[in-house]
Amino acid sequence: TVGRMMRAVPVTAKPETSLEVFRQEVPLGAVQRVVVVDSDRQYVGIAYPAEAAIVTGEHRSVRDIMHHQDHFLLPGMTVKEALGMFESAEADALPVLDGPDTRQVLGLLTEQYALRRYNEELDRRRREVSGE
Numbered sequence: 529t530v531g532r533m534m535r536a537v538p539v540t541a542k543p544e545t546s547l548e549v550f551r552q553e554v555p556l557g558a559v560q561r562v563v564v565v566d567s568d569r570q571y572v573g574i575a576y577p578a579e580a581a582i583v584t585g586e587h588r589s590v591r592d593i594m595h596h597q598d599h600f601l602l603p604g605m606t607v608k609e610a611l612g613m614f615e616s617a618e619a620d621a622l623p624v625l626d627g628p629d630t631r632q633v634l635g636l637l638t639e640q641y642a643l644r645r646y647n648e649e650l651d652r653r654r655r656e657v658s659g660e
Contacts, residue, residue: 531603534635543591570631
């Protein structure tokens with residue numbers, strides 16, 4: 529399940545954080561993505577530091593570069609369901625939330641890791657069936 533595969537979220541940001549502060553707190557290359565949470569720690573989107581590096585203008589905030597606000601995974605989802613969510617969201621990683629109403633971030637899952645685990649399980653089952 530997604531709950532067993534997710535990883536901890538290393539970095540979060542608030543949507544109202546200015547891009548200038550965001551660039552200082554999350555230097556380019558430190559992480560690929562940052563989970564954005566509101567003051568109640570509820571998920572509101574994902575921001576990419578690489579995008580923050582190229583967006584200019586005064587009074588710009590993390591809110592201006594948020595993506596995937598309505599896309600997330602739940603811990604009880606199967607790998608196959610998660611892969612469908614990655615495809616529909618056109619995302620390479622999505623947060624795992626405790627529920628659609630409370631939206632508390634439990635972790636993060638990348639599509640690459642989910643695919644690897646899915647393929648490992650398929651190989652294991654194939655070997656069981658073929659008697660290897």
